[in-house]
Amino acid sequence: MKLFYSLLIFILFLLINLHCEGAKFLFTFFHDNGSHFGSMRPLMEMLVEKGHSVSFLDTIPMEGASPKLRAIRFQLPRRQDEEWKNRMAQILWHERLTALYLGHYFVAMDKLLDVLLENGTDTVVDIVNEEWDFIVIDDLFWSFGFALTTLKHRLWELNGRKGHRPHIIVYATAASSLISAESTRSVGRNWVSRAPFCPPYPTNEDDVYSPKKFTSRIIAFYETIIEFIYIDLIIPHQMVNMKKLGVNDFTWSEFYSRTSLQYSDSVDRLGWPAAIGTDMKNVGAHCKSAKTLPKKFAEFVEAPESKGTIYAAFGTNVDWSRAPKYVYESLLRAFNQFKDYRIIFVYNGPDLPNLAKHLLLTKWAPQLEILAHHKTKAFISHGGSKSLREALCTGVPIIVMPVYAEQAFSANLMLAMGHAPVINKFTLTEESVYKTIDGILSKPEKQQKSKKLKEIFLDRQIPSMEEGIFAAERLLRIDSDYWRKYTQRMGMKLDWVKFVYFDFILFVFCFALILYF
Template sequence: MNVHAIVLFCCLAASNAAKILLTTMPQGRSHAGTFMPLMHRLVEDGHEVTVFFEIFRPELPLGGGVKENLILIKGDDMSVDNDPVFTNLIWSGSMRGITIAIPFYQASKTCSALLENQPEDFYRLSNQTFDLFLTDSLFSPCGYALALLSKKPYVMMHSSDLEPVYSYLKGYGRNYGTVAPFSIAYEYPEFDVDKLYDRFGALVDFLETTFSAIVPANYFMQRAINPIVDNRYSLNTYVSQSSFSFYDMPESVAWPMPGANDLVSFGAHCKTAQPLKDEFERFVADAKSKGTILIAFGTICNWEFAPKRIVDAFVDALNRLSEYRIIWGYKGPKLDGLKSHVMVHPWIPQESILQDKRTKLFVSHGGLKSFKEAVCSETPVVYMPMFAEQLRNSWLARSLHFAEFLNKKNLTADYMEKQMRTILDDNSYQTSVSKLRQFYNDRPSKPLDAGSFWFRRLLKYGGRMPEYFYRVGAKLNSFVYFYMDALSLIAVSMYFVAS
């Protein structure tokens, strides 16, 4: 290639590059981490990607060439993982659809603190020019304000499956009466589409979630950001006017759902982890060990707030499994009485441990990332779901026969040991997850390639596709969307005929 061709190529590459801002929930490295494989791919494609979220304490770097503009909130720590009400809900309560307003309230308080006490930090970011905004579908009011102030196109990023309320507001036509609800009840962790009771429960959960998001959560966010966006924010309008929806739930492990031009699943990909080394390798290499068990519960499940009954049950159950080497990702009060076959560490190389062939079991909370890591590493799981859609993920894994379930509300050492040994002593769980891995990402194009393609298309059209690309249903009011006009006409006609 001659010099002129190289210069032309570089100019073309530069002309196609875009500045993209991703905004997530406060202290939102977990959500940002979900999006990172796709963000890293966009960086590889030549785009400049910046991530914003409010923080109360330092976060680990996101890597992959992604720029970070994390704003440290001065004063009280208002993150959800340190809020007593929310942490009690996580460890001991039930999270129904109606409770989704709680983290929206916390995020709105954080955004208000930023706007009131540190406006210079917010406007330093808002005065920058970006070509496209990617906004976390959950708990990011200051991110929504940045997108509205820019008057540029924006995309909704879903860190798990597509939430029911967004499906409704975008007119995707998903029937949430026929799929397992986001908030399955601990008292009845089942779903059978053939049962009227289960379908009715799914409908109730959809109505609860939709009401909670559209009324109280929307009010909290409006109170936080409407003063600076000229009263332009409402959840309904914001969601319906988004250019695209990217969600992380792999289609191959869930259930059939309607698709759409502007709906992209990017989650079905597996990363290659580094081999185990140093203290972790030395620990699991014990010749007397029957294998490794990994315990990890993510960042939101703060062990500082865990009830003593749960911690005691873990310690007792793990002590009974002395023929295995157990690594527990734990950051909390000092644990007494653990035997030497259990390693406790505040940070663990989770993917490296899971992909190590000596690992026989994963004990986790059922977040989507842990669900996917289990499939990618072909590791059976015992899930103890804590909140949000984790109980549904656990139900799905159990229905695919690569997991068992622990109910946090009645956890005992006997119960935990029984569920763990059920999987350790039955090879059918390993067979199921290995079979699932075979078709997990067996598809014509890789999900990250598809994500890259649709971002190129979006940017080609200035961040929003032509209007004929979108569904009319997203513009309809609820009365028309649910055929109430037609049903009213039928009812009136039947009345006159009968009279």
């Protein structure tokens, strides 16, 4: 009898899993240098391992992806001329990202949508006509994703709500989602309880973002109100090429009301507390296994006279040949003072003769393998999401020098936690860089704290990507409308007048006037 029940349970288990397997996923993301694809890639590959079919729109094109992923290729242009490179260098080294800049990226991606529709009509038609169970789209800038998902749902409604309708998953690939988007989704996150998406660059603990400081709250409110006005109210009218795909009158409120899940690839549960909803899943708390460190680097870092390794890398967007001379000279002069350590600096700038033997300059380095090496003592980084995660996963103390994008947010977050000191790209000097690095190396407790933070980061009831996939597979067993009815917040259905009680305040005010007069 026990054998019968065991077989019955096993058969039911197989039936449930068979019902969930074979879902068709389409991923589409911001057209950049591959960073946003890199954020989504681990989830895509795990979905394939779970038996799902995964396709992605490849506009770059991408290399090194699993052959089990189906690439729908249509290469979009990327500017590489000297004027563009100089402009990017100006932005990276002499400016900071603000809410106003964010809007320009939405408009730029909408122009690429026009190129895609004009020259890749067959590709777009095939994507629209194919039946997808899930469409996973980047939450930042990518108007094709916004238009595609809205169109698929509107076509389903025009067809009498019959036929196939894909589930929409919005994937936040940056360190934080836009607060304006969170407000539209009625997440209930206070505008000033954490740093805005584009905060100022901190220098030390004295100017780190803190909700307790009036100046911090003013900055957060200013950035967020600009973000809300520009992104929420103006940008939908500036993404004019969505109309060419048949999407007129696009609004963020309609778009988010159609989404079933929100994934995020960020450092969560650390730092500033934030409200979450049933439909929100973080899939970024995962660690890759390091491979064997290549011989060239292993021989360098394992020199017996070395006390340890300092690794410095600032992402693929940094072109050191166009960086201000004072930046890399300040870094190198500070590095030269640590002669008892081995230093690896990922650098593609001008040739620098007469380098000290403890310093290795290289255009590429196996970052994860270096960080995982037992002799690595410090990691100097731009603070990109993937670099932060690799630092957490290897338990290496990190120093953050934000350069652009949401990296200033990450710098404020890590500094506020007391986990990472920062270097300000606008004010750095040889002395400030030296003191910052020495502050890490001279305190062994920094290593212990970093390893403890890794344990906290990964300590979950269920691995983050497993939880995200489970949430998606559950949608295959539940009607979309039923799911959204019980998971979407009622505030999404209210306009701002009602949501912030302006109507009630007006009623009380008028009632008081009547009583007074």
